[in-house]
Amino acid sequence: MTFQIRAVTIYGKQPGQMHTVPFNPGSLNIVTGDSRRGKSALLTIIDYCLASSEYPVKSGVVRDYVGTFAITLVKPGQQLFVARRAPEAKKVVSTVLCIVSQAPGSPPPPLDDLHFVTPRDVAKDILSDFCGIDRNIRVPAIGRATLIAPSVRHALFFCFQAQNEVANEDVLFHSQGKEWRPNTIRGVIPYFLGATDREQALLRSRLRLARKDLSDHQAKLAAARELAPAAGQAQALLTEAIEAHLLQPDATRETTAEGVLRLLRQALLQRGPQVGPDRTDDPISELRTRRAELRSRANRARVRIADLRAALAENSDFTDQANEQRARLATLGLLKRDPVASDVAQCPVCDGPVRSAHATAMTLIDELSHLQSDLHAIGRDTPAIERMISAEEDGLQEVRSQLARNQEEINEVTAAFRALDREPDDERRAAIVQGRISLYLDTAAQLSVGPRVEDRTEELRTRIAELETLLSEDVQGDRLTSFLSLINEQIRFKAQELELEHSSSLLRLDVNRLTVVADTPEGPIPLKDMGSGDNHLGYHVATLLSLHEWFAENDNPVPGVLILDQPSQVYFPPDHVGEEILESDDRILLLNIFKAIHRTLRRLGGKLQVIVMEHADLEDPAFSDYVEHRWRRRDGQALVPSTWLTPEAG
Template identity: 65%
Template sequence: MTFQIKAITIYGKQPGQIRTVPFKTGTLNIVTGDSRRGKSALLTIIDYCLASTDYPVKAGKVRDYVSTYAVTLTKPGQQLFVARRAPEAKAAVSTVLCVITQAPDTPPPQLEELNFTTPQDTAKDILSNFCGIDSTVRVPAVGKNTLIAPSIRHALFFCFQAQNEVANPDVLFHSQGEDWKPNTIRGVIPYFLGAVDREQALLHNRLRNLRRDLADNEAMLAASTDVTPASGQAQALLAEAVEVGLVPPRTGEQPADEVLRHLRSAMVHGAPQAGSPGDDPIAALHTQRTELRRLFAQTRAKIADLKTDLAENNEFNDQAIEQRARLASLGLLNRDPDTADRARCPVCDSSVPAANETVVGLMRDLAHLDGDLQAIGSDTPAIRRLIATGEDRLQTLRSELARNQEEINELTTALRTLHREPDDLRRAAIVQGRISLFLDTAAQQVAAPRVHDRREALREQIAGLEEQLSGSTQEERLTSFLSLINQEIKKKAKALDLDFSGSPIRLDIGRLTVVADTVDGPVQLKNMGSAENHLGYHVSTLLSLHEWFAEHHGPVPRVLILDQPSQVYFPAEATGEVELQTNDRMHLLNLFEALHHTLQQLDGKMQIIVMEHADLADPGFSQHVVERWRYGNDSALVPSAWMDHEDS
């Protein structure tokens, strides 16, 4: 069960200053008033108190005269009071909150009773839990190789519509226009709609961890191999030792123990030995690299051919099985034991002589198909084994190429340094120093705990989880849920008499917009003319989503906040309804009727808060007004007495 908003409270900068704006749960609440009376600040105050990472309250009277903000959250049998100070001095945001569990209907406490000791992250976790969000669920982020832990901050994407969002053709959800937010919204929508199965989410998380463990183990094994005597560095050091005459020339590939033995022998020679001046170790390494590349390309081409053969085998096998299933019905034609050349009808058991030649031909085809299937069945495992062998060979060649490149790099750098030394003894001493350092490092590696090769076990676990998750129905569930939600969006669009409402309407979570599928092609929200359409589809979509959340227990606050939806009809500076034309007035009342109708259907399970300039006399509007903040009645979010006290 999740929550609705019972009240917003602000505390002034002077002792005893407190102002509470109450709201009714389960119904429509309209706060109407003139510009600059604090209406839009209500949304930003709620956002700030619900563990925002920034300070969204805009500069003005609210910032100037308010020291602390608070919101009272309620759900059946429970109430939570959350307060947060305005940033002090030059701080960008206050990082501690006051979170108090209260009995239902408890009034906001006085400022001096509040203790701000709850860190922002802890407060976010408390609020997420109060909202009903499962803290163990992780969902994959879109466009990034990370996981998202859904929280209250993600749920608010579907609860707020700021003044610059409610009729914006380019954004559908709150904060969608900010960097990185669109991919986050795409990632969490399946969870809040209920398409993410908790057990499958845990399995996906475990699969991700296993893949990371496999990568880490491979990296550790590679690092361990790099410092062993058989590494490219060891081979390069041996070539350097030959170059300066510390050891006699060697031919062919040297085993690891032989390389180590030669390096140790190079340390006991006090003077260079006669070498072979004509030898060029760098050229030999490049020749070896060319051959390795040739073998790598050859092996890769062979694997590609084998995979093509395997695909063709599988395709033929599928077709052959389908054809055999059709011919298998011939088994219904029984053979008369006395007249073997006669087939008998499976229904009446009478002889069917006319069908003999056809049946014999078809039976022959069936036998040929069985033979082909048997041959394909025996070939396929062999091809798979050849592919696996080729993949292993590719991995070996990759390692050899890496070792060869390492040896080339090491030897090139070393020889460049040695050639700057004209003295043979000094050159030999430099090489001996490098060999000594390498041998010490190799000895430390031998003494260190050996890296356990867990690759095979991890790969088996990964394969098992992938097979277990292969039948995941998350995408199918999400598609099904969106199809049902789309039907509701269309109904509401028709009730609001929006353009394109006669066509199929769908919520596109890939593009995060609404799309109408017309005979001329899809039309996205941004291409639908008229701000009235933009507003109407925003409201239709969010109402339909909240109906789904309420009916299917989605862990989203049961509140929708709209800031000035009448802006598409109503001049911003207007204070009444005289400027509103008859047609615009009717459309605006239809909008509020749609809000009220949804709330009636949900029977108290949802709350809507609207901040408006308009103040219509029609009962469909006026009966839901909870606050009127006008200059004429000297009413606003921040009481004028607070400002008068400051001035005095």
């Protein structure tokens, strides 16, 4: 069982000022009275103490005279006292709370005994635990590419109905009208209804981490590739070493990577250029000749690919036309040969001879036979052509790779020659080449002895694919649909008891649009189109009571509290501020709301607490027997005691 509210306590700004408003758990609690007596502030105080990121208490007497707010939360065998200071001057909100675990039945402690040391985020986690929320669960935030952890703040969407929400035709849940809240409500509804499977939630969390690991790994691989030596750099340095007479000309025969590195190390150990015959060959010319050959090969490959594609297209065109011609000639198969006179065809309808058409028919049949033979031949040729195109494209790609490596070598040799041209002395020229070789070998050595980045891309992709396969079997959607179907039955039952418009139709809670919809023969009717304010109020109450029945009966982690602020407002003019007196019809409609609340409370047997702040004060026992506090101006009763409002207190 989750928590309910035992009391709301306020501490004045003057020493010793303390006022507690007690409530009965598991029952209906009504606070009635005149306007501006602090009734609506009860909801905002509870909201603020439950780790709100804002300061929801409105300007007025409460803000002016109260310095600290507190609530007492209870559940079987446990009690938690939560206090929070009002924001200090120039601060938007107080960021620390006081949370004290108490023995059940303990009174609120005096202000001097409170220590405000718990940061708001930590307090939110403590309250979420006290509410029974599994903080390891992550659910997708609808409309955002993120996952969120459900908390007590999300559970309050289903517990509060502020004065501007309780009969609102456009919003059904608390704070639904604020930016991004609708997407958050949509995201957490499956969890609080019990449709989210813990194992599936963990799989989604692992999938998110696996995708992040893949992204990070690919970034590391890219960084490692940037640090690695260029593919053609080693071969270009080998050419430079030969030109600087650090190696013999036959070194160009070496093509393996290990062999090239061995020769470069050998060149690095030479003490100046070797004595040998002057070289007359030009490495740039050789590289450019090689490049011309590669380009020629690439051009020939492109021409062959174009020719093969043209042949493939011609085959396709011929096949289309031949198939069309064959379809027209296929009906000739209906003609049958006369077994006695082979030159006479028979009509397929009457079996009579068809002599006059025999020659023409036989000619056409022969053409059909040739067409089928041609189509068969083309059918054999087409796959062969496609394989040839694929082979040519692979060859072209290899030539392109060789061209890229050739260009790298040309760039390296050209850059080296520009440097060497400025150093005519052979000794200095060899020293420059050795310096370049040394830098290259140092880089290669760092990469070989440093932490090597192993390519785990395929492993990570396989893991992601496996998780996606497991998640594809998630039945959360089916469970949510099933649960909503059962809740919809209760909404309709309560709507019929309240005699609301469209209650005879099928009613459903639309979790995408966050409203109640009546499905009628004329089409769906959303809440905003369902008549007057008393219908909007009735559907709010019917929906929230049905949800809390589901929460309580299935032990879902939503506080067992429903707070309604002034449901009777739909029966009074907006500017009415006096003691509320209802007309008889409106009185009956309002009493029906309270009777529906009583039926739900009896059914749940103490698992739900309802707190109602009201202007009206009805004589009916369904109302009057449950009034816990009457704050009338004539009696001086209010949330903030009148003794606090003296000039000395202000």
